[in-house]
Each structure stands twice: as structure tokens, then as C-alpha cells.
Amino acid sequence: MPVTLSQFAQNLNVETAFTVLAVAKQLKAAGKDVVELEIGDSPFPSTAHAKQAGEQAIRDDQSHYCPSPGLPEFRTAAAKFVKDEFAIPATAANVVVGPGAKIFQQFFCEAFLNPGDGALVFSPHFPTFLPNIERRGARAVLAPLRQQAEFRPEVSQIEHFLKTDPAPRAIFLNSPHNPTGGVATADDLAQIANLIRGRNIALFSDEPYCHMVWKGRHHSILEQPGMLDQCVAAYTFSKSYSMSGWRLGFAVSSPAITDAIGKMINTCLSCVPPIVQLAGAAALGRDREERDRVMGLFRDKVVLLTNGLNRIEGFKTLEPTATFYVFPNVAPVCNRLGITSHGLALYLLEGADEHFGVACLGGECFGEAGAGFLRFSCAEPNDRLQMAIDFLPLALSRTERVATYLAKNPRFRLAKPYPVA
Ligand SMILES: Cc1ncc(COP(=O)(O)O)c(C=O)c1O
Incomplete structure (x- = not known):
């Protein structure tokens, strides 16, 4: 070569x-x-109304470019969904669409990390967190998740990272957690929010399994006061609506951050296919029971x-x-x-x-x-x-x-x- x-x-x-x-x-x-x-x-199979809406969108010729941050109707539906189900105070401006949740790992790193910055990752970890940190020349700092602690992220590990890392800048959370099935409790999330609130620390909250909580309900750190301003939470249609091949997800954050991510989408993807977004909006609105x-x-x-x-x-x-x-x-x-x-x-x-x-x-x-x-x-x-x-x-x-x-x-x-x- x-x-x-x-x-x-x-x-x-x-x-x-x-x-x-x-x-x-x-x-x-x-x-x-x-x-x-x-x-x-x-x-x-992908849920029924999603499929119907996707077919209808093809028949309606929804097959052209659309705004990079997402169709207004998709952003509105996603904001309503996180507000109704997870008590996140979001409006359409807090939402940006993507082809699945994974891409937001890259956009988050591009948004917040400079070469040499430290990013805390609880490990075992989703494998693509590290390459996305490395893509920015930043450093992944690993903290163990232990079976004895039910694979919950231990707040003391975050405290230690913030105190001892030479340039602490970001934290990766993934709850419910792949691969361990561990869950950060509402109390864990409140403690983490208290630690980072008002500091120059960004947090990526990866939440693809938000509907697969088998005890109690899902909690997002975005429920905590002030967290929309310094966290990016990522959601996907891959798991909840069996739509992995459609490639659809979205992130929720402050309007300034979703705007920055919208620009990133502009530079590499232009937009997410409107056909897929319309199918997703239908899933959010009408497929809850299924x-x-x-x-x-x-x-x-x-x-x-x-x-x-x-x-x-x-x-x-x-x-x-x-x-x-x-x-x-x-x-x-x-x-x-x-x-x-x-x-x-x-x-x-x-x-x-x-x-x-x-x-x-x-x-x-x-x-x-x-x-x-x-x-x-x-x-x-x-x-x-x-x-x-x-x-x-x-x-x-x-x-x-x-x-x-x-x-x-x-x-x-x-x-x-x-x-x-
Ligand atoms: C923790 C985690 N993040 C992100 C993803 C990617 O999901 P998507 O299909 O929405 O890109 C997965 C998929 O398995 C996952 O387990």
C-alpha cells in the first residue's frame, strides 16, 4: 500500500x-x-405504526434533504416523549436527531474534548467509547464496575477522578449498562449531578436500554436540576422499537449543545433520512403499548x-x-x-x-x-x-x-x- x-x-x-x-x-x-x-x-419485528409511517413517507416522497438537527415534528415528538416518560424538562430545541445513538459518542467528544483531556469511563464499557475519545487525542481514564457493587457506577470513583486527574473534562455514564445490566439509582444520579454541577465537566449519558429496567423505572441524570446544560443523553429506536436497521436515535441537551451537534451532522451526514424520522415519530406517538x-x-x-x-x-x-x-x-x-x-x-x-x-x-x-x-x-x-x-x-x-x-x-x-x- x-x-x-x-x-x-x-x-x-x-x-x-x-x-x-x-x-x-x-x-x-x-x-x-x-x-x-x-x-x-x-x-x-419493528413496531407496527413505525413501519406504516415509513411506508407512507416513501409514498409521500419524503425523500429529500431536511434540516440537519431534525424534522420539527420529530424533535417535538422526542421532547414530549422524554418529558412524559422520564420527567426531563425538554422542548424541541433540546433534541437533535442522529442515525442511532452510537454517533453521539463521537459528537460528544468532538463537542467537549481537546487533546490531552481526561474522560472517565466505567469499565467494563461499551467498546466504542474509547475509540471516540482517542479520535480527539484525549485520554480515557478507566474506573472499575464491580459485581459486588451490582455494577453500579461508584460515586467515589468520580470524586477521585475529579480530584486527581490533571485535566478532568468528561464522564461517560451508561445506565442501564451494557454489558453488565447494572443500573445507576436515582440517588447515585443525584450525587453525580451534585458533584459536577456548575463545573467545566461534560457528561455523556448513554441510555439505549431506557425501557429495559426490570425493577422500578428508568432514571436519567437529565432529571436533575441544571443537567441539561452540561450533559448529552443519547436514546435509540434500536432496542425499544426493534428498529436497529433503520438507524435512528436522538440526543437531548441544552439548545446551545444540540445546535453545535446539528452543525456536526451538517458537516458529515447533512441530515438523517426524513422517512426514518417520520417512522420514529410514529413509534413514539403510537407504539407505546406494543x-x-x-x-x-x-x-x-x-x-x-x-x-x-x-x-x-x-x-x-x-x-x-x-x-x-x-x-x-x-x-x-x-x-x-x-x-x-x-x-x-x-x-x-x-x-x-x-x-x-x-x-x-x-x-x-x-x-x-x-x-x-x-x-x-x-x-x-x-x-x-x-x-x-x-x-x-x-x-x-x-x-x-x-x-x-x-x-x-x-x-x-x-x-x-x-x-x-
Ligand atoms: C451502550 C450502547 N450504546 C450505544 C449503542 C448503539 O445503539 P444504536 O444502534 O442506536 O447506534 C448500543 C447498542 O448496542 C449500546 O449497547
Whole structure:
């Protein structure tokens, strides 16, 4: 290649779920039966009024450029939604639309981070937080989320970051949390708001799982006084309305910040397709009942998977609190088999059986703090989840197959046992 890739491009870490997805699809194409629990997608159809409105928008020729921050009717519908459901005092000017929630990680970093700035990230973490921080030449500062603390962000870690970092500038929160399912309580959020209020600290609040809270209701830090002025909260249609392929989400913040993000959209995307925005506005207005029914089905799946996994020796999962992920600690199993947790995940997919496999992710796909855990999503019908649960003890008992897999893939040999709580 005659041209050199930038250091950023050479070192870019991506979401491993998509890499494992590609392997799973390849194995399926070759005839293997794979239960796919690697990617956080919904097995359900997009909600009905969203689809109808999308079709109508095509027939109405809503197929031209539109304002970069979003269609006025979309922004109004999104503001009403966060106000009604999460008590966030938003109006249309507080909303900016995007193709999903993920892009707002990049826009947030572009809005607030300069080279050398420190950004606190609780880890395990969503994999794309770090590349977006690095894109700005800023520094990710990792703070651990612990199973003993129910994977809640510990306020003392934020205090420590603000006191000790040479240039503290931003905090990434993700509640409900992927991959752990942890939830920051209303009290945690009030304490965090009190710590940052009025200081030059911006906070990114990633909230894609706002309708997947299995105890109580979702709380956003934007409910707290003054937080609209220094936080950007990101929401998506991917999970709540099963619309991941439509690519639609939005952010809520102060008008000055949404205006700045609107300019960023102008420079790279021009706008989000109006067809998609009209489908989203219809989902917000008319699909609440269907959404809540589907969320109930996800809850049942999480309970099924949690209970099933907890019956396997060496697996330990917390009671389900949120999201459609189950994140068991499997350190004793990894230690016994001498395999890393991501090695174990890929063994279950590729090595444990000729005809059947389970696709999931090792916790280290979400940073070193996730090592010793597995992440399962619930993206398959319940009978298939049960098949996966039944397969695991059998797969783990096939020690000769583990040895063969490790001989072929020595990078997955566990160098040092994981700590066991
Ligand atoms: C924590 C977190 N943030 C962002 C996203 C991205 O969602 P979207 O499809 O809206 O871009 C996901 C999707 O899995 C997620 O889990």
C-alpha cells in the first residue's frame, strides 16, 4: 500500500460483537446450527405504526434533504416523549436527531474534548467509547464496575477522578449498562449531578436500554436540576422499537449543545433520512403499548437465561435488573479449563461440537475489567435460549475438545488464573 494509515486508523478497536457475528453467519452458511447470542439486537419485528409511517413517507416522497438537527415534528415528538416518560424538562430545541445513538459518542467528544483531556469511563464499557475519545487525542481514564457493587457506577470513583486527574473534562455514564445490566439509582444520579454541577465537566449519558429496567423505572441524570446544560443523553429506536436497521436515535441537551451537534451532522451526514424520522415519530406517538408488551417478553427471556445459567456449576449471575444481556462470572470455569473468557466464548461457537454452537462474547470484549465473564444477549426465541443453556454443561465437559481448541488457538490459553470472589 503506497499510503500510510494514520495511527488512529491503525489502532482502531471495533465492537467485537460484529466480528463474532460474521464468524457465526459463516458457520451457519456452512450448515452449523448456531444459537446467536452475541449481538445486542431484537428478534422481534419493528413496531407496527413505525413501519406504516415509513411506508407512507416513501409514498409521500419524503425523500429529500431536511434540516440537519431534525424534522420539527420529530424533535417535538422526542421532547414530549422524554418529558412524559422520564420527567426531563425538554422542548424541541433540546433534541437533535442522529442515525442511532452510537454517533453521539463521537459528537460528544468532538463537542467537549481537546487533546490531552481526561474522560472517565466505567469499565467494563461499551467498546466504542474509547475509540471516540482517542479520535480527539484525549485520554480515557478507566474506573472499575464491580459485581459486588451490582455494577453500579461508584460515586467515589468520580470524586477521585475529579480530584486527581490533571485535566478532568468528561464522564461517560451508561445506565442501564451494557454489558453488565447494572443500573445507576436515582440517588447515585443525584450525587453525580451534585458533584459536577456548575463545573467545566461534560457528561455523556448513554441510555439505549431506557425501557429495559426490570425493577422500578428508568432514571436519567437529565432529571436533575441544571443537567441539561452540561450533559448529552443519547436514546435509540434500536432496542425499544426493534428498529436497529433503520438507524435512528436522538440526543437531548441544552439548545446551545444540540445546535453545535446539528452543525456536526451538517458537516458529515447533512441530515438523517426524513422517512426514518417520520417512522420514529410514529413509534413514539403510537407504539407505546406494543413496545411495553415486547419489553415484557425480553424480561421473560432474561429471567429464563439467568436462571438457566445460574444452575451451571461455576457460573454466577446477578438477579436481572435491566437490559437484555446476561453477564455471568465464569472465572472458576475458565480457571479449570485454562482458557480465557473470550476463548471460552469462541470455543462454544466453534470448537465444542461439529453441528451445534452458541455464539456469545467474552467479557474482555468490553475491556480488561470484563475478563472472567461472558455476555449473552437474548436475541433468539425462548426454545433456542433453552437449547443454548442445555448445551453449555455438555460443551464444558468435553475437556479433550477444549484442549484441541487451545492447541489450535494458543492465544486463548489463560496465562494466570482469574481472581475468584
Ligand atoms: C451502550 C450502547 N450504546 C450505544 C449503542 C448503539 O445503539 P444504536 O444502534 O442506536 O447506534 C448500543 C447498542 O448496542 C449500546 O449497547
